[in-house]
Amino acid sequence: SQQGEEDPQALSIQEGENATMNCSYKTSINNLQWYRQNSGRGLVHLILIRSNEREKHSGRLRVTLDTSKKSSSLLITASRAADTASYFCATDAGGSETSGSRLTFGEGTQLTVNP
């Protein structure tokens, strides 16, 4: 199976609720990045967490990384209808901590936020 597998594949919630998406990977990584993609469009970078970090926040986003379990989670708090999109985690396992390399993506989680 792929590096960077997201769970669940699809998530449907009501506006105002929190959404949690999980990502598992197989190899050692330098960093892990989360992206959002609206239907048929390019990817928007949300947050990058390095292998020596355990948690990062950005606005309504909270990302955790557990390198011992090779897993990450993305929490979106107080969700809005505009958060409806596909969310991908992507791992960077090459180069060094300061040298970005290829990203390996999972298949994504489709989040639907109902107004």
Next chain:
Amino acid sequence: DTGVSQNPRHKITKRGQNVTFRCDPISEHNRLYWYRQTLGQGPEFLTYFQNEAQLEKSRLLSDRFSAERPKGSFSTLEIQRTEQGDSAMYLCASSLVVVGTQYFGPGTRLLVL
């Protein structure tokens, strides 16, 4: 500050034709990446450049695919003798080596008839 741009945004071609896509990265970014995404899947890595040097190519990049970044700025991706299986979204991204965050363009959607 302009982001990554890609042209064309859409391309329809007949099987057997050659196509070329262009990517203009964020101006100070020294790394440039190409990915391919099919419907319902995450992007798959194709190749990347640091300045004008092509540092890595995926096994997905068959002999029919070639990418260049001649002056370390914009890049082109050419597909020769297109096949229906080449239909996909082709995404370009750029980054600064010391930061690692990859910023993606809007993609070029290719349909091979």
